[in-house]
Amino acid sequence: MARPTSALGIDRGDVRRARTLARQVGKPIVDLAQRHTTVSVERATLRLAGLGGADPDGTPWVNRLADVVRADVGLEHGVSLPVWDALLRGEGDDLLTLAQKAAAGSVTFRVPEGRDAKRASAAARKAVGAGIKQVDRQRVARERMIAKVGDAPSKPWIYLIVATGDIHEDIPQAQAAAREGADVIAVIRSTGQSLLDFVPEGATREGFAGTYATQENFRLMRAALDETSRELGRYVRLTNYASGLCMPEIAALAGLERLDMMLNDSMYGILFRDINPIRTFVDQRFSRQVHARAGIIINTGEDNYLTTADAIEAAHTVTTSQLLNEYFAKEAGLEDWQLGLGHAFEIDPEVPDSFRLELAHAMLARELFPDAPLKWMPPTRHMTGDIFKGYLLDGFFNLVGAMTGQGILLVGMMTEAVVTPWISDRDLALQNVRYVMNAAGNLREDFHPSPDGFIASRAREVLGEAIGLLEDIKADRSVPGEPPLLSAIADGTFGLMKRPADKGRGLDGVAEKAPDYYNPATEILEGDK
Numbered sequence: 001m002a003r004p005t006s007a008l009g010i011d012r013g014d015v016r017r018a019r020t021l022a023r024q025v026g027k028p029i030v031d032l033a034q035r036h037t038t039v040s041v042e043r044a045t046l047r048l049a050g051l052g053g054a055d056p057d058g059t060p061w062v063n064r065l066a067d068v069v070r071a072d073v074g075l076e077h078g079v080s081l082p083v084w085d086a087l088l089r090g091e092g093d094d095l096l097t098l099a100q101k102a103a104a105g106s107v108t109f110r111v112p113e114g115r116d117a118k119r120a121s122a123a124a125r126k127a128v129g130a131g132i133k134q135v136d137r138q139r140v141a142r143e144r145m146i147a148k149v150g151d152a153p154s155k156p157w158i159y160l161i162v163a164t165g166d167i168h169e170d171i172p173q174a175q176a177a178a179r180e181g182a183d184v185i186a187v188i189r190s191t192g193q194s195l196l197d198f199v200p201e202g203a204t205r206e207g208f209a210g211t212y213a214t215q216e217n218f219r220l221m222r223a224a225l226d227e228t229s230r231e232l233g234r235y236v237r238l239t240n241y242a243s244g245l246c247m248p249e250i251a252a253l254a255g256l257e258r259l260d261m262m263l264n265d266s267m268y269g270i271l272f273r274d275i276n277p278i279r280t281f282v283d284q285r286f287s288r289q290v291h292a293r294a295g296i297i298i299n300t301g302e303d304n305y306l307t308t309a310d311a312i313e314a315a316h317t318v319t320t321s322q323l324l325n326e327y328f329a330k331e332a333g334l335e336d337w338q339l340g341l342g343h344a345f346e347i348d349p350e351v352p353d354s355f356r357l358e359l360a361h362a363m364l365a366r367e368l369f370p371d372a373p374l375k376w377m378p379p380t381r382h383m384t385g386d387i388f389k390g391y392l393l394d395g396f397f398n399l400v401g402a403m404t405g406q407g408i409l410l411v412g413m414m415t416e417a418v419v420t421p422w423i424s425d426r427d428l429a430l431q432n433v434r435y436v437m438n439a440a441g442n443l444r445e446d447f448h449p450s451p452d453g454f455i456a457s458r459a460r461e462v463l464g465e466a467i468g469l470l471e472d473i474k475a476d477r478s479v480p481g482e483p484p485l486l487s488a489i490a491d492g493t494f495g496l497m498k499r500p501a502d503k504g505r506g507l508d509g510v511a512e513k514a515p516d517y518y519n520p521a522t523e524i525l526e527g528d529k
Contacts, residue, residue, distance in 0.1 A: 194244025373407025
């Protein structure tokens with residue numbers, strides 16, 4: 001056995017083995033994603049080409065156009081060839097006119113062949129390429145603004161949620177949160193938006209327990225935070241959610257409007273929203289390619305597993321998912337600095353040594369992913385309504401964050417289990433974070449657990465269980481021809497949720513690609529590979 005070389009006594013060979021297994025388990029999923037497309041991938045392509053807006057009933061024009069193309073020729077060829085062929089045939093002066101005529105039933109689409117197909121593909125690539133150039137410009141604009149006004153002065157970045165349901169109420173609250181010390185503002189989406197197979201249009205004021213993710217809402221909040229960034233002399237980052245049935249479209253809109261982070265997990269929609277696994281894996285690959293191009297940091301959702309499964313018994317499933325999320329992200333082009341891999345402080349505080357266990361799990365994540373800005377989530381499951389105990393628990397959470405060098409620390413609220421937190425609760429929560437971070441200082445460089453002690457032993461145990469789980473998944477041949485990870489998801493391996501590959505929302509929006517499938521967005525994002 002190779003000699004351990006880590007603060008936790010973890011053998012480097014074990015880490016290499018874990019990553020090799022994650023790649024072996026993940027590769028069949030990538031192959032599956034490459035063979036399929038979805039309605040949302042195709043609509044995202046139209047959005048990158050500049051088609052926006054909605055009809056008088058609120059149905060986006062991208063939906064209208066994609067639906068008619070699909071009815072005429074199917075989805076398996078992609079929408080690009082039929083759409084730009086129609087434009088070249090004079091069916092419409094532009095995408096909006098074509099979408100309006102298609103919705104009225106006055107256009108019939110075809111799949112062009114030969115020279116017509118070459119002309120359509122060239123026109124489609126030019127139009128979509130213009131949208132991707134806008135994503136590139138927004139990435140440069142972010143970098144220039146950070147250089148001009150300054151970045152957050154220290155890590156972890158303090159991540160605070162704003163969500164009133166009304167974008168015009170969210171904006172002043174977000175600006176106030178930034179002035180109080182937040183480095184990242186997350187606008188939670190309205191309840192149920194992840195299950196909508198369309199992206200709402202315009203500035204919205206009617207969200208429930210969150211605000212709808214729309215292009216206009218993105219634009220308004222980014223502009224407001226730019227103003228506050230200049231006021232404060234530090235760049236304030238904006239986060240939203242690229243998950244659900246419209247993951248690719250929301251990713252595209254985020255790139256176009258310069259969001260900085262997006263919640264984007266490979267399995268969250270499958271497990272917690274019952275979205276079809278194939279639909280999700282196809283959509284997440286495309287969305288992550290967009291995020292990679294846009295310079296957006298993703299936040300993954302492993303913390304959610306611990307809200308449904310025991311945080312001690314299921315610790316290795318979090319590590320397993322982190323390894324898979326890392327593989328999927330890097331395969332799509334994301335770099336280490338863009339991997340906000342999730343984990344959470346969710347062990348029952350009544351369990352003996354709960355703090356040591358939390359510290360072991362957080363140290364393991366930090367050691368496995370040393371260059372990733374890990375996203376550390378506060379306690380929620382075991383918040384009881386006792387605000388004094390909750391405030392103390394959040395303090396312990398913050399201390400683990402300080403001791404393990406987390407990159408993104410979500411602010412815990414002592415009223416988590418009582419009400420939607422008041423602004424005054426947020427101020428107290430931020431005081432808690434500031435006190436712990438200032439008092440702990442660089443405690444991380446002084447703290448070294450005993451190689452044979454409780455913390456290091458627990459970390460090695462969890463990694464060993466994660467390797468064992470990956471080996472079991474890899475060896476699963478219960479469904480011949482199906483990627484083993486799909487079988488594991490169907491069996492309830494992650495978060496106790498059982499999600500078969502032939503069930504779930506959005507399955508009817510998946511199509512296997514035909515030999516002549518063409519998508520200029522994919523072609524550009526993959527670098528013409």
